Amino acid sequence: MNTLNSPMLGVMYRLFFALISLSSLCLSYAQTSKPKLNYDPNAQVAIDIKEVEYLKTESGRSLKARIYQPKGFGPFPTLIDFHGGAWNNKDRFAEEPMDTAIAKSGVLVIAVDLTLAGDRPYPANVQDAHYAVRWVKHNAKQWQGDVTTLGVYGSSSGGHVGELLSLKPNETLFAKIPFAPNPQLDASFSYLATRSPISNPPARYENAIKHKRENMIKNNLNYFKPWETIYESSPQAILDKKMGPQKLIPLLIMQGELDDNVLPETQKLFAQSYQAAGGDCTFLIFEQSEHEWVAKESLQTDLARKTVKNFIAKQLL
Numbered sequence: 431m432n433t434l435n436s437p438m439l440g441v442m443y444r445l446f447f448a449l450i451s452l453s454s455l456c457l458s459y460a461q462t463s464k465p466k467l468n469y470d471p472n473a474q475v476a477i478d479i480k481e482v483e484y485l486k487t488e489s490g491r492s493l494k495a496r497i498y499q500p501k502g503f504g505p506f507p508t509l510i511d512f513h514g515g516a517w518n519n520k521d522r523f524a525e526e527p528m529d530t531a532i533a534k535s536g537v538l539v540i541a542v543d544l545t546l547a548g549d550r551p552y553p554a555n556v557q558d559a560h561y562a563v564r565w566v567k568h569n570a571k572q573w574q575g576d577v578t579t580l581g582v583y584g585s586s587s588g589g590h591v592g593e594l595l596s597l598k599p600n601e602t603l604f605a606k607i608p609f610a611p612n613p614q615l616d617a618s619f620s621y622l623a624t625r626s627p628i629s630n631p632p633a634r635y636e637n638a639i640k641h642k643r644e645n646m647i648k649n650n651l652n653y654f655k656p657w658e659t660i661y662e663s664s665p666q667a668i669l670d671k672k673m674g675p676q677k678l679i680p681l682l683i684m685q686g687e688l689d690d691n692v693l694p695e696t697q698k699l700f701a702q703s704y705q706a707a708g709g710d711c712t713f714l715i716f717e718q719s720e721h722e723w724v725a726k727e728s729l730q731t732d733l734a735r736k737t738v739k740n741f742i743a744k745q746l747l
Contacts, residue, residue, distance in 0.1 A: 467507050467576060469536055469746050471739035476501045477533045484542060484565050485558060485607070488550070493543040493558060495565075496522040497573055498533035504574030507581070507746055510566055510619070511541035512559055514586030514626075514722075516646065517653040518547045525585055528625075528724060531735040532583070537742060538575035539583075540566055544591065547653040552663055553603055559591045561607040563617040568609070579746055580619045583738065586692070586721070589627020589683075593665040596622050596681070597674040621745045623682040623738050626692050626721050629700035630666040634692055641690070669703040678709030682741045684734055686719035712741065 478499045485493040500506050509532060513524035522541040533539040542562045544555040567577045584592030598604065599618050609615055628634055631650070638646035654660040661667055668674050681704060685697045694715060701713035714737065716723060716730050724731045 467505060467579065467746050469507055469743055471535050471736070471743040473536050474534055475536050477530070485561055487545055487554075487558075491545070491549060493545070494522060495543075495562070496526075496529070496541045498529050498539040498541070499573045499575075500533060500536050500538065502536075502574070504538075505576035506536055506538040506574050507579055507742060508538045508540070508566065508570045508575035508577050509581045509583055509623075509742065510562060511539060512544060512562075512582065512584040512588035512591045513541065514584075514588045515546070516649040517552070517555060517587045517590075518649045524588075525583070525724075527727075527731075528583070528585075528735060528738070532739060532742070535739050537739075538570060538573055540570070540575075544588070547649070551653050551655040552659050555587075556591050556594055556604050556663075557606050559595055560604040560617040561609060563595070563619060564609040564612070564615040567615050568612050579621075581621045581623065581742060581745065582619050583623045583625075584627060585625045585724075587628055589624035590629070590631065590663075590665065592622045592624060593627055593629060593681075594663060594668075595619070596679050597665055597668045599675055619679070621680040621682075621741070623684075623741050625684045625724060625734065626686060626689060627665075627683060627697075628692055629664075629683075630696050631660050631664050633666070633696045635660065637690075637693060637696075646691070666700050666703060669700070669707050672707070674707060678704065678707060680710040680712075680741075680745060682712045682714075682738070684714050684716060684737060686721055686723050687715050687717050688719060689721045691721035 478501060480497050481494050483492050484495040511525055511529050513520050513522060515524060521543045529539045529541050544558045570577050582592045595617055635650045683697060683701055685694050701711045704711040719730050724734050
């Protein structure tokens with residue numbers, strides 16, 4: 431028998447090349463597709479909490495990341511928390527109850543310290559946040575986190591930081607701190623959830639002047655040096671001047687009805703501007719709630735936690 435003309439050999443060759451094509455197709459799919467994240471916002475899972483240093487400031491302060499890791503194999507959706515404190519106070523513990531609630535639903539939550547204005551003014555804390563996003567992207571896998579749909583949660587001044595990063599994703603001023611392990615990483619993220627964000631710093635300062643709130647006035651003067659930076663770092667101004675990215679990420683704004691720190695009407699204007707610029711913005715007023723209502727246990731606090739978890743679930747569809 432002449433084996434070169436064997437019908438069986440021809441079948442084997444065709445099968446061989448078909449298997450090669452199938453393998454290439456599977457590899458290509460694996461490289462381009464996102465992993466399936468099975469997230470249930472109503473789930474209740476156990477978590478582990480640990481802390482590590484993620485950055486040391488120019489003054490020598492150690493900035494730490496508090497990691498809330500769900501128990502299990504994952505992969506878990508990942509969320510970074512930027513704390514509030516009027517740029518001058520607080521740290522990674524500021525939103526611990528919220529962070530814990532989100533993590534227990536099956537989300538890897540990483541709350542990070544940010545430089546305070548007494549140490550260095552704007553844009554130091556935004557630069558920390560920019561670095562933190564890249565640091566999380568590089569390290570989340572070791573805590574079973576997936577960063578293909580990375581999100582950010584920001585409260586008050588932390589919301590201001592989150593809005594700035596989302597509106598100016600390619601701002602070289604914010605990217606000042608190099609990330610040596612992987613210089614190619616950027617600080618982009620997929621969605622932003624906020625509680626009482628300072629979306630219009632000049633309007634907030636004017637409100638402080640009007641009501642003679644010395645601490646709030648001082649906080650602004652400490653942070654915005656030189657003073658002109660209060661305007662260039664205003665998310666509202668960035669939208670008004672059409673300086674934001676062509677595609678805006680989904681945004682959640684939770685606003686207290688009784689907030690006399692960040693006024694509801696100021697926040698509503700920002701939400702409308704975001705929507706007018708083509709962004710998906712969910713703006714919710716929480717009845718009988720002040721600026722930091724989530725600091726106390728209440729039905730409205732429970733609602734805020736549920737709202738954030740449902741918003742995360744929506745982004746993972």
